[in-house]
Amino acid sequence: MATTATESIVVRRPLEEVAKTATDPGVLLPLVAGLGRFEFIGPGVDGAEEWDMFLDIGAIHVGGRVHVVSAAPTLRWHSVRGTRHSMQVEVTEHPDGAEVTMAMTVELGGLVMGRFAELLARSIAGRHLVAGLEQLRHHLEFEAPRELP
Amino acid sequence: MALVRLPSLHRVPDGIEGRDPEYIRRILPRLWLAFELYFRAEVDGFEHVPDEPVLFVGNHSGGASVPDTWLFLLAYNTYFTVEGRPVIGLAHRVITDTPLIGDLARKFGMVKAGPHRAREVLAQGANVLVYPGGDVEALRPTRDRNRIVFDGRMGFLKLAHDAGVKIVPVVATGGQETVLILNDGRKTAQLLGFDRFLRIKSVPLTLSIPWGLLPGGLPHLPFPAKIRMQVLPPIDLQERYGDEPDWDDAYDYVTSAMQVALSSLAARTILPVLG
Numbered sequence: 001m002a003t004t005a006t007e008s009i010v011v012r013r014p015l016e017e018v019a020k021t022a023t024d025p026g027v028l029l030p031l032v033a034g035l036g037r038f039e040f041i042g043p044g045v046d047g048a049e050e051w052d053m054f055l056d057i058g059a060i061h062v063g064g065r066v067h068v069v070s071a072a073p074t075l076r077w078h079s080v081r082g083t084r085h086s087m088q089v090e091v092t093e094h095p096d097g098a099e100v101t102m103a104m105t106v107e108l109g110g111l112v113m114g115r116f117a118e119l120l121a122r123s124i125a126g127r128h129l130v131a132g133l134e135q136l137r138h139h140l141e142f143e144a145p146r147e148l149p
Numbered sequence: 150m151a152l153v154r155l156p157s158l159h160r161v162p163d164g165i166e167g168r169d170p171e172y173i174r175r176i177l178p179r180l181w182l183a184f185e186l187y188f189r190a191e192v193d194g195f196e197h198v199p200d201e202p203v204l205f206v207g208n209h210s211g212g213a214s215v216p217d218t219w220l221f222l223l224a225y226n227t228y229f230t231v232e233g234r235p236v237i238g239l240a241h242r243v244i245t246d247t248p249l250i251g252d253l254a255r256k257f258g259m260v261k262a263g264p265h266r267a268r269e270v271l272a273q274g275a276n277v278l279v280y281p282g283g284d285v286e287a288l289r290p291t292r293d294r295n296r297i298v299f300d301g302r303m304g305f306l307k308l309a310h311d312a313g314v315k316i317v318p319v320v321a322t323g324g325q326e327t328v329l330i331l332n333d334g335r336k337t338a339q340l341l342g343f344d345r346f347l348r349i350k351s352v353p354l355t356l357s358i359p360w361g362l363l364p365g366g367l368p369h370l371p372f373p374a375k376i377r378m379q380v381l382p383p384i385d386l387q388e389r390y391g392d393e394p395d396w397d398d399a400y401d402y403v404t405s406a407m408q409v410a411l412s413s414l415a416a417r418t419i420l421p422v423l424g
Binding site for chain 2: 057058120123124127128130131134135137138141142
């Protein structure tokens with residue numbers, strides 16, 4: 001069984017600028033994992049990267065080692081250790097600039113309790129995605145150096 | 150200007166002179182016990198507050214009961230002590246003009262909202278607490294509980310800039326889980342004329358104890374939701390925007406910084422209400 005949380009945000013910056021930042025694991029992962037811990041492990045095959053990424057959720061740490069593949073305007077990762085999950089980040093055009101959409105899919109074992117845990121996990125993951133997207137938006141709109149046209 | 154004036158039945162002066170440190174000292178243990186047990190309250194970040202008058206700018210929630218406002222006053226008065234720099238909160242007249250509750254609020258350091266009052270209090274060396282979103286924010290729909298809703302109001306920026314004080318943002322989660330608010334009540338308030346006659350800008354459908362389903366928000370018994378509060382580093386508008394700020398830019402920046410912090414705080418929630 002699996003459950004997916006999807007959240008989007010509009011960033012008032014040009015598409016190329018947003019895509020460059022949102023699909024750079026070195027920038028995005030610290031933002032998304034701002035409420036947890038992250039560490040760059042090393043380059044993988046085919047230009048991919050491996051990271052350790054955990055979210056602090058109450059008394060537990062959810063995450064593990066993820067295999068990240070980036071090709072602007074999208075970024076994808078899937079877990080190779082720890083909590084089984086995958087993530088997709090996509091940047092699309094928007095009249096006000098660009099829209100960033102994040103979708104996280106979590107797989108948890110079990111039947112009834114597993115379903116219940118997934119239900120909780122979806123709302124928790126959704127709030128973490130919103131927090132990460134807000135940090136990304138604020139970073140791009142107010143903190144990142146502006147690229148010259 | 151509101152056309153209907155509520156009768157003034159209060160006995161405590163409406164101003165910094167109405168704040169009663171001894172009263173606050175007496176009531177703090179009871180409030181602390183209530184907030185720790187009932188709301189499992191957490192407040193962090195007071196180390197960011199500089200030793201000079203500042204304008205605290207917060208998001209507040211929970212309809213007319215606004216438990217996060219009381220929590221902030223409780224936490225501030227314990228962190229800085231009741232003899233330290235006082236904090237004066239600007240409150241809607243619905244609160245300050247209500248018999249008994251108005252007196253209680255004034256003793257605790259609340260005054261009727263108004264820019265001239267805030268300037269007076271800042272000039273007297275106190276900190277000021279404002280909630281720019283007013284009743285529109287406190288009565289925003291439950292689905293927007295983790296959104297900053299200042300409704301485009303920028304008076305707080307001009308106040309801080311003109312008074313030469315820094316803004317210290319304060320964000321809180323959980324307050325909007327103490328009451329269920331079903332819709333955005335701004336159109337209803339306009340249709341009923343409440344915005345013109347009573348300065349009440351929002352009349353949503355609410356579900357609360359003991360009122361049940363009710364149009365508008367009356368003081369109620371809050372659901373025991375966990376409340377988390379975070380005080381953020383100060384923002385110096387003079388330093389960031391100079392003598393003639395672009396108010397739209399400044400508004401976007403302050404609300405954006407607060408939204409980031411609020412969303413991060415909300416991400417610590419495992420289950421709404423339970424915390």
